[in-house]
């Protein structure tokens with residue numbers, strides 16, 4: 615398992631390297647302080663995961679991500695200074711897998727890395743494949759039958775499609791734009807009020823208490839995710 619860190623602050627590189635040495639010594643860490651070198655190493659070193667800072671001295675992290683995505687689906691975790699929603703939205707749309715806000719703890723970083731790796735190894739669900747079951751929601755993709763805690767639930771096609779997108783990306787934050795495009799079509803990408811309404815409907819049908827959801831969570835200003843039940 616190989617990790618690439620693209621970060622211009624040597625103290626952070628050192629801290630992250632030390633963290634892995636201590637907690638997960640099987641991981642070998644490669645690092646660089648510039649974006650261009652980061653793109654090059656992403657190709658020559660074939661890392662299993664990349665930790666990418668946004669503010670770099672030559673090209674910014676978004677440009678690094680864009681260039682990497684031209685040749686690789688390697689999981690990328692972006693480091694941001696604050697919880698900047700615009701950065702999150704842009705990063706998710708460009709194919710980042712997760713975010714860690716500085717300053718972060720070793721345990722938080724390790725947990726994110728492990729979660730992203732697990733997701734990247736999860737096979738995609740397809741219409742003909744075996745039913746989805748997270749212990750609370752069960753979906754038979756062939757018959758489109760859905761049960762919540764073993765009680766059958768009827769969904770409209772839009773509700774079904776919305777849930778389907780979230781199930782396919784279980785545990786992952788999906789942007790408003792992504793969901794609107796997938797479910798409603800690209801001419802609706804700004805119709806966040808549609809989405810909000812349908813999320814509310816889904817919660818009423820799926821959650822124990824739609825007012826304090828525990829399945830479909832809101833990432834404020836960014837999107838929604840279906841929680842992954844371990």
Ligand code: CA
Pocket residue numbers: 621622623667668669670
């Ligand atoms: Ca920086």
